Amino acid sequence: MREKVRDLLKSGRVDVFLAYRQVDGHPLPQAFTLDNMEDLEHLVTGPARYPLDKMASRLAKAKPELKIGLLTRECTQRGLNVLATWNQLDPDRIETLGIGCCPSQLHHGADCSHLVPEKVGAHKLEIGIDNRAKPQELDALSQEERFRRWSYEFSKCIKCYGCRNICPVCFCTECSLENQELISGKSLPPEMPIFHLARAAHMAGRCVDCGLCEEACPMDIPLRLLYAQVGRIVDGLFDYQPGADTTLSPFTFLGEQVTLEIKPLEEAQEA
Numbered sequence: 001m002r003e004k005v006r007d008l009l010k011s012g013r014v015d016v017f018l019a020y021r022q023v024d025g026h027p028l029p030q031a032f033t034l035d036n037m038e039d040l041e042h043l044v045t046g047p048a049r050y051p052l053d054k055m056a057s058r059l060a061k062a063k064p065e066l067k068i069g070l071l072t073r074e075c076t077q078r079g080l081n082v083l084a085t086w087n088q089l090d091p092d093r094i095e096t097l098g099i100g101c102c103p104s105q106l107h108h109g110a111d112c113s114h115l116v117p118e119k120v121g122a123h124k125l126e127i128g129i130d131n132r133a134k135p136q137e138l139d140a141l142s143q144e145e146r147f148r149r150w151s152y153e154f155s156k157c158i159k160c161y162g163c164r165n166i167c168p169v170c171f172c173t174e175c176s177l178e179n180q181e182l183i184s185g186k187s188l189p190p191e192m193p194i195f196h197l198a199r200a201a202h203m204a205g206r207c208v209d210c211g212l213c214e215e216a217c218p219m220d221i222p223l224r225l226l227y228a229q230v231g232r233i234v235d236g237l238f239d240y241q242p243g244a245d246t247t248l249s250p251f252t253f254l255g256e257q258v259t260l261e262i263k264p265l266e267e268a269q270e271a
Helices: 002-011 034-042 052-062 074-085 122-127 143-155 162-166 194-203 212-216 223-238 265-270
Strands: 016-023 026-032 068-072 094-098
Touching: 002 016, 002 034, 002 094, 016 034, 016 052, 026 034, 026 052, 052 068, 052 074, 068 074, 074 094, 122 143, 162 212, 194 223, 212 223
Parallel strands: 016 068, 068 094
Antiparallel strands: 016 026
């Protein structure tokens, strides 16, 4: 891997390569360039979980002329595909080197064995959401039960913004989660369920199921499961799986006609 990165830099195919460097026993993100080629001796492929695709998009936004290389897992490649469809990256200026992943059978698209959630405690099983559950398992619960359990999970939120900050496909210039007219910045936990439902809506058609959000959450909120639920809706409506390829997201263009039927208030109340 080190020789491949060295060749990419020396040949000029990339100006910078994003990978990991071993620092005091910990693999941390590192930008390798011709100026720090000696650091390639410390390059490692993991185990590490940082959004290199997000770092690439930030670099590309600051310096569009850069040719960027990076290590990719399958989830990273899905993230790059989504970023390309939303014009956050030019795929012609991206070079990737894939690294092996440990497949998990827990969720579709899971790549890393350590993403399998640990067994949850009895209290959480009784009143909250089991992180290990599959989206279909929640369908067996009544709407009231699902709302009660998700409300418990959302009530633990300390509004650290870790889920947003780590997310590789979260790139809005102005974040609605910080809009004081929508979500108060003074209350903890944030008003339920506006904070997390606003973010879930933004994940529709974007989430690549990398699991970084749930990994970063200090309160163990099952965010991956929440976004998987949203993904099921998008897939059912549009037959679209974010990041599977560079097909345009259904949320990036307008259709020829409006298909949403809005019922009169009286009719909706009767229903």
